[in-house]
Amino acid sequence: MDGEKKTLITNIQRMCMHDGPGIRTTVFFKGCSLHCPWCSNPENISAGRESYTVNGNTGMYGKFYTEEELYREIIKDIKFFGQGGGVTFSGGEPLLQLPFLQPLLSRLREKDINICVETALHVPTESLMSVLPYVDLFFVDMKILHGDMCKNVLGGEVAAYLHNLDTLLDRGKQPIIRIPCNREYTLKEENFSLILDWLKTHPHLSVEVFATHSLGKAKYESLGKECLRWAQISTEELEEIAVRIGRGGSKVFINSI
Numbered sequence: 001m002d003g004e005k006k007t008l009i010t011n012i013q014r015m016c017m018h019d020g021p022g023i024r025t026t027v028f029f030k031g032c033s034l035h036c037p038w039c040s041n042p043e044n045i046s047a048g049r050e051s052y053t054v055n056g057n058t059g060m061y062g063k064f065y066t067e068e069e070l071y072r073e074i075i076k077d078i079k080f081f082g083q084g085g086g087v088t089f090s091g092g093e094p095l096l097q098l099p100f101l102q103p104l105l106s107r108l109r110e111k112d113i114n115i116c117v118e119t120a121l122h123v124p125t126e127s128l129m130s131v132l133p134y135v136d137l138f139f140v141d142m143k144i145l146h147g148d149m150c151k152n153v154l155g156g157e158v159a160a161y162l163h164n165l166d167t168l169l170d171r172g173k174q175p176i177i178r179i180p181c182n183r184e185y186t187l188k189e190e191n192f193s194l195i196l197d198w199l200k201t202h203p204h205l206s207v208e209v210f211a212t213h214s215l216g217k218a219k220y221e222s223l224g225k226e227c228l229r230w231a232q233i234s235t236e237e238l239e240e241i242a243v244r245i246g247r248g249g250s251k252v253f254i255n256s257i
Contacts, residue, residue: 006064007097010043012073015080018255020116020137022085025077027070029091029098030062033122034154036143037228038182038212042220044092052222061223067104078111086114086136095123098131105134118178121164122156128164138168138175139208143186145194153185162198169202177205178255181241182212183231196248203249209241210255 008030016024031047032039039045043052049062065073074087087108089098094117098105108115117131118139144150147158168175179195181187186195199207211233220227235256242252 004066005100006066007070007101008047008049008062009065009070010041010061010063010092014077016088019088019090019118020086020139021114022082023077023080024085024088024116025074026088026090027074027094029089029094029096031096032091032093032120033096034093034120034156036154036180037185038180038230040213040216040219041092042216042223042225042227047096050223052219053224054218054222067101070101071104071107074108074113075111078113081113084114086116088116088118090118093120093123095119095121095127095131099127102130102134105131109134120156121161121168122154123164125160125164125167128167132168132171132173135173138173139178140165140168140175142177142179142195142198144191145198146188146191149185149188149191174205177207177250179207179209179241179245180212181209181233181238183233186212187233187241196244199245199250200248205250206253207245207250208253208255209238209245211238 009027010030011028013026016026019026028044030044032045035045043050043061049060052059052061105115114136115134116137117135120141144154145158150156150158179186212230214227214229217227238254242254246252
């Protein structure tokens with residue numbers, strides 16, 4: 001139907017092993033509420049379709065799917081999910097579009113498909129609340145908690161972010177916190193100390209740390225944009241960061257992507 005709501009997707013990645021429990025299908029939504037300088041998926045920042053050029057060939061980032069089309073794409077993989085596997089919604093910021101797909105989420109739950117969401121939580125609380133009944137696990141980015149830095153660097157509001165985190169916790173959700181590590185922003189002491197303080201008050205949460213990188217360079221070039229270079233964070237430095245976080249009681253994992 002011409003009037004049916006359509007969702008803009010850049011990629012449906014199958015047989016994923018690191019986006020939640022079990023074997024998963026990861027759906028990447030286009031459009032984000034932030035503009036992180038280290039983003040490895042620059043094609044997902046803008047909410048509209050974008051043209052790209054790779055080796056002289058042109059194309060478009062973003063394909064529109066109806067709810068039914070997206071459901072059929074996900075269901076194709078149900079035989080691989082087994083016990084605990086399922087679908088992970090990523091982006092971009094999936095909570096900008098998932099609230100309009102509640103029928104899809106309901107149908108997936110009826111099939112006992114595990115649902116994970118990767119989110120920065122810089123969204124209206126109403127959007128978060130609308131999907132809470134359907135989501136089994138949230139992966140929540142914790143990037144910049146310093147108010148001015150968050151606003152100037154990311155375009156986000158710390159107070160709204162923390163309110164959404166409290167909303168998750170108040171309703172019994174136990175998100176996994178993900179911290180992108182770079183010396184330029186997130187590990188600056190005035191910011192990292194705020195992260196440590198918050199985690200100390202929530203020691204029951206699992207935390208994942210990883211170094212930001214330039215693996216998205218080809219995507220930036222395809223869009224005619226500059227990919228910033230980041231001072232390399234070594235495995236030893238990540239281990240030291242994990243130790244500092246762990247002193248507050250959190251269980252910390254190092255992601256070596």
